[in-house]
Amino acid sequence: MLVRAAVRSPTDRLLDPSCGDGRFLAHHANSSGVERDARAAGAASERAPHAHIHNDEFFAWAQRARQTGERFDCVVGNPPFIRYQTFAGDARRRALELCAELGVRFSGLTASWAPFLVAASSLLRPGGRLAFVVPAAIGHAPYAGPLLEYLVGRFREVRIIAVRRKLFPRLSEDCWLAFADGFGGVTSQIGFAAVDAIRSEEALPGSQVRVDVGEWRDAWRRRLRPYLLTPEARALYLAAASAADGTSSPMAADADAGMSTQRRAAPSRLGALAAIDLGYVSGANDFFHLTPSTASRAGIPDALLQPTVRSGRLLPERELTLGTVDRWRRNDDPMLLLRIPKGAAVPARVQRYLGSDAGRRARQAYKCRCRTPWYAVPDVRVPDFFLTYMAGRVPNLVRNAAGASSTNTLHGVRLRCSASADDLLDAWQTPLARLSCELEGHPLGGGMLKLELREAARVILPLAGAALEPAAEIEEATALMRSWRHYDD
Numbered sequence: 001m002l003v004r005a006a007v008r009s010p011t012d013r014l015l016d017p018s019c020g021d022g023r024f025l026a027h028h029a030n031s032s033g034v035e036r037d038a039r040a041a042g043a044a045s046e047r048a049p050h051a052h053i054h055n056d057e058f059f060a061w062a063q064r065a066r067q068t069g070e071r072f073d074c075v076v077g078n079p080p081f082i083r084y085q086t087f088a089g090d091a092r093r094r095a096l097e098l099c100a101e102l103g104v105r106f107s108g109l110t111a112s113w114a115p116f117l118v119a120a121s122s123l124l125r126p127g128g129r130l131a132f133v134v135p136a137a138i139g140h141a142p143y144a145g146p147l148l149e150y151l152v153g154r155f156r157e158v159r160i161i162a163v164r165r166k167l168f169p170r171l172s173e174d175c176w177l178a179f180a181d182g183f184g185g186v187t188s189q190i191g192f193a194a195v196d197a198i199r200s201e202e203a204l205p206g207s208q209v210r211v212d213v214g215e216w217r218d219a220w221r222r223r224l225r226p227y228l229l230t231p232e233a234r235a236l237y238l239a240a241a242s243a244a245d246g247t248s249s250p251m252a253a254d255a256d257a258g259m260s261t262q263r264r265a266a267p268s269r270l271g272a273l274a275a276i277d278l279g280y281v282s283g284a285n286d287f288f289h290l291t292p293s294t295a296s297r298a299g300i301p302d303a304l305l306q307p308t309v310r311s312g313r314l315l316p317e318r319e320l321t322l323g324t325v326d327r328w329r330r331n332d333d334p335m336l337l338l339r340i341p342k343g344a345a346v347p348a349r350v351q352r353y354l355g356s357d358a359g360r361r362a363r364q365a366y367k368c369r370c371r372t373p374w375y376a377v378p379d380v381r382v383p384d385f386f387l388t389y390m391a392g393r394v395p396n397l398v399r400n401a402a403g404a405s406s407t408n409t410l411h412g413v414r415l416r417c418s419a420s421a422d423d424l425l426d427a428w429q430t431p432l433a434r435l436s437c438e439l440e441g442h443p444l445g446g447g448m449l450k451l452e453l454r455e456a457a458r459v460i461l462p463l464a465g466a467a468l469e470p471a472a473e474i475e476e477a478t479a480l481m482r483s484w485r486h487y488d489d
């Protein structure tokens with residue numbers, strides 16, 4: 001499908017920058033492929049004997065090809081989806097340098113596929129085309145912003161096709177398709193289509209929505225995922241967002257008109273109501289998290305023991321009570337954090353625990369080696385609420401009525417305004433807040449939703465507690481977003 005969309009004539013020169021075993025090259029006579037892995041490059045030569053295969057690192061090859069003026073009519077393929085943690089070394093340095101030369105500044109958190117698209121398209125002749133498999137992260141990852149900005153600034157047409165069913169059923173990664181035509185042109189729209197599945201013998205799906213680049217940039221912070229929703233649902237959400245941010249837009253006014261019989265919303269962003277922080281990183285949980293019986297045998301004073309939540313799975317709904325923490329204590333769970341403030345005197349019995357075999361092992365842990373003194377766990381806070389940031393159905397906001405702290409498996413939320421804890425909890429349960437978690441957070445694979453700190457701060461809460469929005473439409477929109485992250489599969 002991608003080769004058919006990109007090739008216009010049998011004489012077109014096609015390039016696959018990461019050709020693997022040559023399955024794209026096999027579909028077109030005049031093709032060239034680059035592949036770093038010698039075995040895969042060998043397999044590509046066998047599968048596509050007509051093709052020119054370069055067993056090379058693509059960004060090094062592309063730099064030379066740019067200098068020698070080698071150009072193609074289309075670039076096609078399935079780039080490697082190497083996450084930033086493992087996209088390292090010379091290839092990454094060359095990739096980021098080449099993109100910077102082309103005016104695209106990717107942050108250090110960029111996965112490999114985005115620079116592949118930029119570098120490959122820089123080898124196109126005027127009027128050339130691009131057709132790639134891309135991860136669904138193109139719909140939400142921060143580094144998708146600079147990539148799409150580059151595409152709309154260099155092509156006459158840009159089209160992104162969201163595909164709900166997995167293209168590669170054995171991978172957790174969802175894949176979408178990216179197509180661009182008319183290299184050397186420019187566009188103020190991104191064509192967007194959302195389809196359940198694709199069939200390779202059919203034509204590439206056409207655009208269903210023309211996304212205005214200005215709206216994508218400003219209203220949706222360069223995310224395409226909201227365009228999976230109906231225009232009505234998007235308008236409702238933007239109306240709530242502009243009410244929360246104290247701005248108003250024509251779209252918001254339209255949606256308000258439709259809600260004239262409802263009570264007026266008083267939404268707010270979570271970040272305006274509360275400070276959101278990460279929990280602590282002890283560096284050696286087995287050592288720093290003690291069971292009550294270990295703490296008592298070691299003679300650790302109560303003043304240095306802080307009840308703590310080690311995992312979001314342990315949290316009840318809505319409120320963590322002293323009763324729950326007492327149950328953990330009776331079960332002799334490792335629920336006590338050894339909390340020795342920096343500079344505090346360390347009693348002799350605690351020094352014995354620090355000097356034990358377990359203590360000697362703990363102080364070798366990376367985080368412990370990096371701090372002074374090694375046993376003072378930093379950033380231990382007692383927040384008003386805990387927020388699970390990796391969730392199946394919905395992130396859990398739980399009032400901390402037990403004076404507990406938590407590890408960084410949870411966010412801590414501290415109220416900084418007059419909103420009452422109950423109002424916040426009620427607002428968290430509303431359809432609007434749930435849709436907001438879907439739109440401000442991002443899918444993590446396996447049906448999970450993740451809310452980074454800055455995403456959690458953007459969640460919209462209708463604090464008035466009234467039925468502020470047409471709940472049925474909002475719930476439908478939430479269900480749709482969940483189906484796109486496979487929560488129900």
Ligand SMILES: C[S@@+](CC[C@H](N)C(=O)[O-])C[C@H]1O[C@@H](n2cnc3c(N)ncnc32)[C@H](O)[C@@H]1O
Nearest residue numbers: 018019020035036037040057058078079080091
């Ligand atoms: C997702 S596979 C795609 C293979 C093929 N296009 C397909 O769809 O079957 C990505 C390929 O990129 C290759 N690769 C990864 N980094 C590369 C680099 N820097 N330069 C060239 N090839 C690279 C990998 O060896 C792998 O074969």
